[in-house]
Amino acid sequence: MTQKTRLELRASEIRSRLAEIAALDGDAFTEEVRTEAGTLHNEMRDVEVRLQSAILSEDGTETTVTPRGDAEERERIELRGRARVGDFVAAALTGQPVRGASAEYAEAEGVAGLMPLDLLEPEGREARAVTPGPSAETVAATRPTVPYAFERTDAAALGVRMPTVSPGEAHFPALTTAPPADPKAKDAAADSTAAAFSLTKRTPTRVTGQFLTRLEDQALFPSIERDLRTGIGAAVADKLDKQVVNGDGSSPNLSGLFNQATDVAAASAVETFATGVARIAALVDGRHANGWGDIRLLLGVDTFELYASLFQSNGDMSLFDYLAAKVGTVRVSNKGPAKASNAQKGLAVLSAQGQAITVPVWKGVELIVDPYSKAAEGQRVVTAVMLCGSPFVPYGTSQVIEVHPKLST
Numbered sequence: 001m002t003q004k005t006r007l008e009l010r011a012s013e014i015r016s017r018l019a020e021i022a023a024l025d026g027d028a029f030t031e032e033v034r035t036e037a038g039t040l041h042n043e044m045r046d047v048e049v050r051l052q053s054a055i056l057s058e059d060g061t062e063t064t065v066t067p068r069g070d071a072e073e074r075e076r077i078e079l080r081g082r083a084r085v086g087d088f089v090a091a092a093l094t095g096q097p098v099r100g101a102s103a104e105y106a107e108a109e110g111v112a113g114l115m116p117l118d119l120l121e122p123e124g125r126e127a128r129a130v131t132p133g134p135s136a137e138t139v140a141a142t143r144p145t146v147p148y149a150f151e152r153t154d155a156a157a158l159g160v161r162m163p164t165v166s167p168g169e170a171h172f173p174a175l176t177t178a179p180p181a182d183p184k185a186k187d188a189a190a191d192s193t194a195a196a197f198s199l200t201k202r203t204p205t206r207v208t209g210q211f212l213t214r215l216e217d218q219a220l221f222p223s224i225e226r227d228l229r230t231g232i233g234a235a236v237a238d239k240l241d242k243q244v245v246n247g248d249g250s251s252p253n254l255s256g257l258f259n260q261a262t263d264v265a266a267a268s269a270v271e272t273f274a275t276g277v278a279r280i281a282a283l284v285d286g287r288h289a290n291g292w293g294d295i296r297l298l299l300g301v302d303t304f305e306l307y308a309s310l311f312q313s314n315g316d317m318s319l320f321d322y323l324a325a326k327v328g329t330v331r332v333s334n335k336g337p338a339k340a341s342n343a344q345k346g347l348a349v350l351s352a353q354g355q356a357i358t359v360p361v362w363k364g365v366e367l368i369v370d371p372y373s374k375a376a377e378g379q380r381v382v383t384a385v386m387l388c389g390s391p392f393v394p395y396g397t398s399q400v401i402e403v404h405p406k407l408s409t
Contacts, residue, residue: 209235
């Protein structure tokens, strides 16, 4: 599926939901619905701009698409079009400050001296090491920005949002006690209960991508800007994706979605078409999922091989194709647990009243240059560093659920 097709499908989904919201009236139009509508309107504006760019790109025409917005926003978009990843790399290699449009764009994004995250557009994948970052002491606010670095990742397919945060801890408050709302007789007093909240915090974990470069390359390769953008973006985005999905569970801030889901024992019998359908249908609980479309699935490669070979009795459709046609998203990935004891774990994420899983990202990519380690070979080591937190799941194990089919005897 092309980027253009994906954007068209997402635009159609947003329009359908906005139409449903527009039909609500009275008490049905709650504050949560109002917030959801605002988020969808903002996302629709972004999707429309990217869709226009995708259409023009397929036509082979290069042009500038001016989104709707005020003059300041249009100026920011124009600056981004002139900013270059190569400017930041060259500045890091030479020890000079970034100048021109790239410097102006970094300043406009509030990360002067660093490379803004949304300059990265990954293609391909490359694994890099992750080590814990320092703890912070101040509270930071978030804003709903999803950088380009995270497109086409498993996290995005599961509906994970990645807002950027300022320096400090990212705090997520949640209401944990429902207010009573029972019918009462005439003149009877209303029930009351003390409100209870939980506060979840996330501190930074460092994600790094590293590559070798030579100053001569900038003169030899005309596509170095694209290559640098692809290489840095792929390294950082891929490792962040692995952190979000799998984590390592060694601490709350290194806890991925599989770590946070309740561990489920493998099924006792080998999966069939019927048991596979029943397993996923059982996820619809009428609260966090009201139908097939409220489910997003992440399946391992071995599970896909079995599901693609299990067919309905009439032989027309495989189990994988059936699920792909029914649920909101089905994604095959190698980032989850490997096959073990003839079974493999998968992951289901439920829509949970539109409350998305959130991964805070501390804004900006810092480039660190080591001119000494590879000096004998005439090379320099450039390391890209980004800080992120582990996923915050609003409804915990009611929203993120493991599935564990048995694949063979």
